[in-house]
Amino acid sequence: MTTIALLGGSFDPPHLGHLAGAKWVLRQSGIDEVWLLPALKHGFGKNLTPFKDRMEMTRLLVKGVSGASASDVETKAGSSGRTVDLLEYLTKRYPQFKFRFAVGTDILADLHKWKDPERVKELAPLLVVPRAGYAASELPEVSSSQIRTALADGSDVSAWLTPEVEKYIRAHGLYGASVRERMERLLANYL
Numbered sequence: 001m002t003t004i005a006l007l008g009g010s011f012d013p014p015h016l017g018h019l020a021g022a023k024w025v026l027r028q029s030g031i032d033e034v035w036l037l038p039a040l041k042h043g044f045g046k047n048l049t050p051f052k053d054r055m056e057m058t059r060l061l062v063k064g065v066s067g068a069s070a071s072d073v074e075t076k077a078g079s080s081g082r083t084v085d086l087l088e089y090l091t092k093r094y095p096q097f098k099f100r101f102a103v104g105t106d107i108l109a110d111l112h113k114w115k116d117p118e119r120v121k122e123l124a125p126l127l128v129v130p131r132a133g134y135a136a137s138e139l140p141e142v143s144s145s146q147i148r149t150a151l152a153d154g155s156d157v158s159a160w161l162t163p164e165v166e167k168y169i170r171a172h173g174l175y176g177a178s179v180r181e182r183m184e185r186l187l188a189n190y191l
Helices: 016-026 051-062 083-093 108-113 117-123 144-153 163-171 174-190
Strands: 002-009 033-038 068-070 097-104 126-129
Touching: 002 016, 002 083, 016 033, 016 051, 016 068, 016 097, 016 126, 033 051, 051 068, 051 163, 083 097, 083 117, 097 108, 097 117, 108 117, 144 174, 163 174
Parallel strands: 002 033, 002 097, 033 068, 097 126
Antiparallel strands: none
16 A cells, blocks of 8 residues: 655745655655645644645645655645644545655644644554754754745845745745845835
């Protein structure tokens, strides 16, 4: 039976830490594929960049990575934003697959806040991905909120994003990236 690891998240924006996490998951014994699942809406109500943008950036992030793909399954599942509901949908829709749910070490402390965490573990046993700043991590230390702030400030983010994702962000004016650049050009004309 094919085993699919599910790596969910906001992916707002997807970055090299997410890519490293996906590659780490693929190296684990018994994992055949990893699906990156951008959340349609945040389970705890956080505002997110439009789904279509996060989905496209996630596709760009894993482009060319064998065994990794971005999935828009949350749009098909009628997702409530709750992991357990998504897993119920997936196990019914794809009975030919065995699922594992990949979570970062930083998420484990909040697992008790999820709807029916025991059912989540039953439907898709957890695969704990080491996260920078936590014990035994080999992954880069970066966060999406850190990247959003840097983009809004006009700082260099090339160390955290693939060139394709950064190009998409700038072309679509996400996170204030192109707003600042336009303002700088306007100011340059007046100085």
